[in-house]
Amino acid sequence: MLRLMTDVSHQTLTKRYDRAAGVWGDKMRTLGYYDAYLGFLSSPVSRPEGMARVVDIGCGSGAFAEAWVAIHGQQTALTLLDPSGPMLSRATAALAGRGVAAETAEARLDTYTPGAPFDHLLAAHVIEHCPDPEAALAQMRALTHPDGRLWLVASKPHWCNAIIWLQWRHRTFQSEEIAALLSTSGWELESDYAFPAGPPSRTSRGYLARAV
Numbered sequence: 001m002l003r004l005m006t007d008v009s010h011q012t013l014t015k016r017y018d019r020a021a022g023v024w025g026d027k028m029r030t031l032g033y034y035d036a037y038l039g040f041l042s043s044p045v046s047r048p049e050g051m052a053r054v055v056d057i058g059c060g061s062g063a064f065a066e067a068w069v070a071i072h073g074q075q076t077a078l079t080l081l082d083p084s085g086p087m088l089s090r091a092t093a094a095l096a097g098r099g100v101a102a103e104t105a106e107a108r109l110d111t112y113t114p115g116a117p118f119d120h121l122l123a124a125h126v127i128e129h130c131p132d133p134e135a136a137l138a139q140m141r142a143l144t145h146p147d148g149r150l151w152l153v154a155s156k157p158h159w160c161n162a163i164i165w166l167q168w169r170h171r172t173f174q175s176e177e178i179a180a181l182l183s184t185s186g187w188e189l190e191s192d193y194a195f196p197a198g199p200p201s202r203t204s205r206g207y208l209a210r211a212v
């Protein structure tokens with residue numbers, strides 16, 4: 001794991017994401033991340049019954065939440081969580097375009113308290129920015145109930161991430177590290193998912209975990 005992002009404060013990082021918000025959504029689609037998220041969320045798992053409560057943590061411009069709605073439909077009580085206001089605006093508009101009126105929370109994971117537990121947590125490329133990833137996974141665990149699911153996407157070691165790090169100072173994780181972090185933070189790893197092609201296959205990996 002790279003432990004080299006500590007000099008980037010929360011405020012500096014959020015300002016960087018504020019500035020990136022205008023182009024983030026197009027970039028995610030062009031580089032294949034939206035399709036990658038669709039593939040991950042389509043992997044076999046029991047479909048949510050009724051109105052599932054779902055939160056996208058570090059939603060950015062909403063690509064992961066959009067993929068969720070594309071797979072599971074509009075029967076979703078969706079919350080978008082991100083400290084960047086401009087990112088949240090893009091995400092809200094993207095979800096509105098899919099017929100979902102999402103709640104928003106302009107906050108960091110560690111400062112967020114929901115009104116009620118969620119059934120599914122989406123978290124793509126966000127624990128990379130959390131100073132203590134184990135604490136972040138425990139904070140995510142506190143947002144759900146036993147049997148709730150975490151759909152986690154995390155960066156992995158690859159030279160592509162060395163280049164991306166120059167801009168974002170993010171961490172990367174071996175899959176064994178993620179498995180260990182999940183098991184000490186109240187989660188049981190159910191499966192992991194290798195993105196099949198393009199930049200996502202080089203930069204990232206998906207993990208589905210169940211709250212215990």
Ligand SMILES: C[S@@+](CC[C@H](N)C(=O)[O-])C[C@H]1O[C@@H](n2cnc3c(N)ncnc32)[C@H](O)[C@@H]1O
Nearest residue numbers: 017058059060082084087108109124125126129
């Ligand atoms: C790499 S982007 C990923 C965005 C989106 N999940 C995606 O896959 O396109 C990271 C996002 O996490 C947000 N973020 C950073 N630190 C966070 C924290 N501690 N809690 C919640 N969100 C955070 C950033 O503002 C940014 O929008």
